[in-house]
Amino acid sequence: MTVTERPADPLEPAPPELAGDDLRELWEDAPGLVGFFTTVDHKRIGIRYIYTAFVFFSLAGVSALAMRAQLASPNSGLISPGTYNGLMTMHGTTMIFLFNTPVLAGFGNFLLPLMLGARDMAFPRLNAFSYWVFLFGGMFMYSSFVVGHLPDGGWFGYVPLTSSTYSPGHNIDVWGLGIIFVGLSTTVGAINFIVSTFKLRAPGMTVNRLPVFVWSMLVFSFMVLFAVPAVTLAEVLLELDRLAGTAFFVPSLGGNVLLYQHLFWFWGHPEVYILFVPSIGMVSTIIPVMSRRRIAGYLWVVASLVAIGFISFGVWVHHMFATGLPPLAISLFSAVSLVIALPSGVQFFAWIATMWRGKVELAVPMLFCLGFLLIFLLGGITGVMVAVMPFDWQVHDSYFVVAHFHYVLNGAVVFPIFAAIWFWFPKMTGRALPERWGKVSFWVMFIGFNITFFPMHILGFLGMPRRVYTYNDGLGWNGLNVIVSVGSAIFGLGTLFTLAAVLIAARRKVPVPDDPWAADTLEWATTSPPPVYNFAAIPFVEGRHPLWDVERLRRARPGAEADVGLEVDGAVGRSTPVTSGIDTLPEGVLHIPAETWVPFLVALGLVTLLVAALVSALTVAVLGLGLAVGAATTWAWRTEADLR
Amino acid sequence: MTVVDLPLARSSERTRTTAWWGVAMVILTEGTVFAILLAAYFFLRAASKDWPPPGVKLPDLKTAVPASFLLWGSSLPIFAVEAAARRGRWGVVRAGLLVSWLMGATFVASTLKDFQALHFGWRDNAYGSIFYTIVGLHAMHLVVGLTMSLVVQAKSWLGRYSPARHASLEVFSLYWHFVDLVWLAVFPSLFLSVRWR
Amino acid sequence: MSAALLGSTSVFQGAGSEGRRIVGLWWLMFAMGAAVYVVVAGLVLTAVVRGRRRARPAADSPTADDRFIWIGGLAVPVVILAVLAVVTVTTTSNLRPVRAGELAIEVTGRRWWWDIRYPDQGIRTANELHVPVGRPLDLVLTSADVVHSFWVPALAGKVDMVTGQVNHLRVTVDRPGTYRGECAEFCGLEHARMQMLVIADPPDVFERWMARVRSGAGTTPEDEMAARGALVFQREPCGGCHTVEGTPAKGTRGPELTYFGGRRTIAAATIPNDPKELAAWIRDPQDVKRGAEMPPNGMSAEDLDALVAYLESMR
Numbered sequence A: 001m002t003v004t005e006r007p008a009d010p011l012e013p014a015p016p017e018l019a020g021d022d023l024r025e026l027w028e029d030a031p032g033l034v035g036f037f038t039t040v041d042h043k044r045i046g047i048r049y050i051y052t053a054f055v056f057f058s059l060a061g062v063s064a065l066a067m068r069a070q071l072a073s074p075n076s077g078l079i080s081p082g083t084y085n086g087l088m089t090m091h092g093t094t095m096i097f098l099f100n101t102p103v104l105a106g107f108g109n110f111l112l113p114l115m116l117g118a119r120d121m122a123f124p125r126l127n128a129f130s131y132w133v134f135l136f137g138g139m140f141m142y143s144s145f146v147v148g149h150l151p152d153g154g155w156f157g158y159v160p161l162t163s164s165t166y167s168p169g170h171n172i173d174v175w176g177l178g179i180i181f182v183g184l185s186t187t188v189g190a191i192n193f194i195v196s197t198f199k200l201r202a203p204g205m206t207v208n209r210l211p212v213f214v215w216s217m218l219v220f221s222f223m224v225l226f227a228v229p230a231v232t233l234a235e236v237l238l239e240l241d242r243l244a245g246t247a248f249f250v251p252s253l254g255g256n257v258l259l260y261q262h263l264f265w266f267w268g269h270p271e272v273y274i275l276f277v278p279s280i281g282m283v284s285t286i287i288p289v290m291s292r293r294r295i296a297g298y299l300w301v302v303a304s305l306v307a308i309g310f311i312s313f314g315v316w317v318h319h320m321f322a323t324g325l326p327p328l329a330i331s332l333f334s335a336v337s338l339v340i341a342l343p344s345g346v347q348f349f350a351w352i353a354t355m356w357r358g359k360v361e362l363a364v365p366m367l368f369c370l371g372f373l374l375i376f377l378l379g380g381i382t383g384v385m386v387a388v389m390p391f392d393w394q395v396h397d398s399y400f401v402v403a404h405f406h407y408v409l410n411g412a413v414v415f416p417i418f419a420a421i422w423f424w425f426p427k428m429t430g431r432a433l434p435e436r437w438g439k440v441s442f443w444v445m446f447i448g449f450n451i452t453f454f455p456m457h458i459l460g461f462l463g464m465p466r467r468v469y470t471y472n473d474g475l476g477w478n479g480l481n482v483i484v485s486v487g488s489a490i491f492g493l494g495t496l497f498t499l500a501a502v503l504i505a506a507r508r509k510v511p512v513p514d515d516p517w518a519a520d521t522l523e524w525a526t527t528s529p530p531p532v533y534n535f536a537a538i539p540f541v542e543g544r545h546p547l548w549d550v551e552r553l554r555r556a557r558p559g560a561e562a563d564v565g566l567e568v569d570g571a572v573g574r575s576t577p578v579t580s581g582i583d584t585l586p587e588g589v590l591h592i593p594a595e596t597w598v599p600f601l602v603a604l605g606l607v608t609l610l611v612a613a614l615v616s617a618l619t620v621a622v623l624g625l626g627l628a629v630g631a632a633t634t635w636a637w638r639t640e641a642d643l644r
Numbered sequence B: 001m002t003v004v005d006l007p008l009a010r011s012s013e014r015t016r017t018t019a020w021w022g023v024a025m026v027i028l029t030e031g032t033v034f035a036i037l038l039a040a041y042f043f044l045r046a047a048s049k050d051w052p053p054p055g056v057k058l059p060d061l062k063t064a065v066p067a068s069f070l071l072w073g074s075s076l077p078i079f080a081v082e083a084a085a086r087r088g089r090w091g092v093v094r095a096g097l098l099v100s101w102l103m104g105a106t107f108v109a110s111t112l113k114d115f116q117a118l119h120f121g122w123r124d125n126a127y128g129s130i131f132y133t134i135v136g137l138h139a140m141h142l143v144v145g146l147t148m149s150l151v152v153q154a155k156s157w158l159g160r161y162s163p164a165r166h167a168s169l170e171v172f173s174l175y176w177h178f179v180d181l182v183w184l185a186v187f188p189s190l191f192l193s194v195r196w197r
Numbered sequence C: 001m002s003a004a005l006l007g008s009t010s011v012f013q014g015a016g017s018e019g020r021r022i023v024g025l026w027w028l029m030f031a032m033g034a035a036v037y038v039v040v041a042g043l044v045l046t047a048v049v050r051g052r053r054r055a056r057p058a059a060d061s062p063t064a065d066d067r068f069i070w071i072g073g074l075a076v077p078v079v080i081l082a083v084l085a086v087v088t089v090t091t092t093s094n095l096r097p098v099r100a101g102e103l104a105i106e107v108t109g110r111r112w113w114w115d116i117r118y119p120d121q122g123i124r125t126a127n128e129l130h131v132p133v134g135r136p137l138d139l140v141l142t143s144a145d146v147v148h149s150f151w152v153p154a155l156a157g158k159v160d161m162v163t164g165q166v167n168h169l170r171v172t173v174d175r176p177g178t179y180r181g182e183c184a185e186f187c188g189l190e191h192a193r194m195q196m197l198v199i200a201d202p203p204d205v206f207e208r209w210m211a212r213v214r215s216g217a218g219t220t221p222e223d224e225m226a227a228r229g230a231l232v233f234q235r236e237p238c239g240g241c242h243t244v245e246g247t248p249a250k251g252t253r254g255p256e257l258t259y260f261g262g263r264r265t266i267a268a269a270t271i272p273n274d275p276k277e278l279a280a281w282i283r284d285p286q287d288v289k290r291g292a293e294m295p296p297n298g299m300s301a302e303d304l305d306a307l308v309a310y311l312e313s314m315r
Ligand code: HEA
Pocket: A272, A273, A275, A276, A318, A319, A337, A338, A340, A341, A342, A344, A345, A346, A348, A376, A377, A379, A380, A381, A383, A384, A385, A386, A387, A388, A392, A395, A396, A397, A401, A404, A405, A408, A409, A412, A413, C036, C040, C072, C073, C076, C077, C078, C080, C081
């Protein structure tokens, strides 16, 4: 890893009377297991999010490999049709709900307060709560593996297939309720990101100085608030139909099956950009650092992020081109889907422009970013192609679409996530990753990726529909399917090199300097790993690139009016400054609650309620509800004290 | 000079706590829930030949209208409560909260009674399903609001508030106004618009 | 199965009025897309190579950056996308037009087979769609259970078969041939095995087929074996689910079996239709197609042979 000449401690050291130990004592979690369950530290929670999400990634990845083994030869009997459909459903569901969204929330959690120069999130307990809800929700969904009855309605679970008539088992309920549950976690997290960004920015970090990654998390969060209700409702109405006998999706009783599709995609389309937007933020952070210059067209990039957020709510019908809607209505959605290519184009050229005049360093994170650029470009172009309605009538629900969305989901989201791992791992752990392993990992992944997903375009043209557990011999699909399956193993192997690198780093304990990349944002102004309290002294931000704009970061101190209880240093209590929304001047402090069992208990109560309701165990359900309500009331009761 | 002395933000800029912002965001997403449900209502309606389906008697307006006005009215005491809390007039706060609570509770009770008088069930047809779901979800929000109000009332009796710090009260007020506003959209859609055609 | 029994699945066949236009559209988009890819990827790689050679970043030039961004990321794409939008609109308006003299065919998706009716001719068949070349078709699509999708890649784009809704696919087949149709919306366990053959014949051949099916000729057993098979068919529960015209068998839960012997495949184009395969299918449908909603049957081997002979004789 490259080390630069920058002073080891770019932030003015805290005055001696406030230094290390006092703060540490105030902020440190209880040791051991108790601390594990009660912590509200955004860094611990963020890292926890990331590795939990990667456990789910491996599960979904292994499911994909199993599917590919089945599809490697025609008429294969390796996996039964029912199991294949279950693996396919769980692969898609896991990747979207239990890997991609949470892993991004994890990076957001770890990075956001550090980038803002704050000591934690606005609602630390809510943060812990959203993690536990995600974990329990994921375990709840995966309990179907233990029971041996996987959800098998596909990742969008269209009715009437998922109605109780055609899917009488509990597997669909596990899926539907699980989605509702995980959606709660995402929503709560989004609220936390928004309020933290609004109120906890370090003094001086005005709107036009927000790091692009923070912008991207803000857009992500607002999109979550407006999109997630739709999928929650889709699944609530589905479960009402299934469990309470309502008639939302029963045509013979005036219900409508397209209503479900509209609800699902009104979330589903924004969702894919919800996943993409933080990736843009990561790439826009890493490329400038690796090009040793500020990002070209900051305003353009930010404006396109916001534009993507808006436009993505107007294109959901492009997933329903074949449902027989009136052509005039759908050609409008076709047009808007073309328009959404524009903000992506702007960002793309901003990244090129950044490298164009920069000094490019091909460290591992940068390699992953380049891989992202080359893959996303193709995935974006095929996206524009499927937005052209008549063409989509042909390739919709064929492997061409599977190719498109893996180029974007796996290419344009997973590659930036790997870049982020390689970029921020030193910050998270204080240890160096072995560079060589990273290079191998990248090249194996990049090559494996294209071997896996490029031939899928051709399979689509040859008429291979998606979600088939097998196919007839002699259709001309055999050879390509073998290539795809081999490629998927290569890609999987590539990810293992990164996993190995992380394990090696954990064993070798090679220390890194605090700012190994000579980067510009505030997370690099503190030690690696950051102390529990993040910053001993709160930095004062004087530009868009705090660590590049000035020789030495200055420290913010409240003015003459410190008597109103403004303790920017926060040493006398667990607190972080609250600043005003527009000019980011201090307006008070936010007390950061100490570690607590409450979030864990509320989440536990809720998941108990969920499981008990599903298996109709009334007493247990009441117990769960009681636990959740009781713990939540304690939480609400203590609010005022915390604000003091 | 490595330490920057900063002035405090102008006081006009420091009115909202993080808790207030948090609840405002909850309201944003909850508002979306209701907007989408109403959109689903109109979608189902547009896709059906008859709405409500033949033989379904529309919900009665005789009690619904006065009850609705009672609910909308219950926001008024809350405005007074908010102002009083900033001035530390806790007597007004307690009285206002109680009056508003009673108005809201009456509305919930009357909704539940109306449910029993309805001539259709939620399983009969999609009309019944969406009607019960929207009105029921709104009633659930009211119950949550009433519970919040009880917590806030207890806090005000126990003297846990000061003119400067009463975040949970602010948060409750905001939420209550929101729930009222939702009814302003739900009531015309579900009860009135069906009659105008 | 041999190629003739599989039928073509390639989009590039362009054997229908719609499919042909979409192939043209594709090649236009391919050229544009490839050009965009080459140019933009070229810029990325050039930027990297240039950037690697430098010792330190070049002097900042916000105006140059901005110009690069709006020309490359906004102006040029606007032009390309405008072209695409025009092409989309013109292509769409030329597709699926209502034409005089259409032949209406109702296709209903079932789990997991296709129920086919020619309403004006009053005939019903399954899993094998006979169409005339050159005559506009109005395919009337719906579903009897979950959502399916009607897709014959060689002829046209897909149209979903939505529960409680009737959709139309209007297309004219240009070239005679055997094309494979596939269910393209996930419909549960045997979605993969829900396929069909589209047999496009010149008008005279089609009319002959149609006339024969309408006449009912050839469905009364002629040899002893087949006659015995007909009795077996009546004795076993087959008629509860299947229809054979001119017999008491009037079931509709399963595919129509009148003229079954003339079909090329069994179980929605899963296996070829020959006596051996048919016997295996009747004996144990789930062994061929796990989810098939037809019960296994333990009749004697002689009965089975006779039943097979009967079904195969109706052609
Ligand atoms: C991260 C996720 C992600 C992203 C970023 C995108 C990006 C895009 N997607 Fe994709 N999409 C998915 C995830 C994503 N998609 C998923 C998961 C599905 C399938 C769901 C399912 O069915 O299971 C899907 C399906 C899907 C469909 C439905 C297909 C079908 O089911 O038949 C459509 C149709 O319009 C579409 C369009 C687009 C478009 C126009 C973009 C655009 O945003 C792309 C814009 C980017 C570029 C174009 C590249 C950069 C631009 C330039 C360099 C400028 C120059 C370029 C030109 C002028 C062309 N997508």
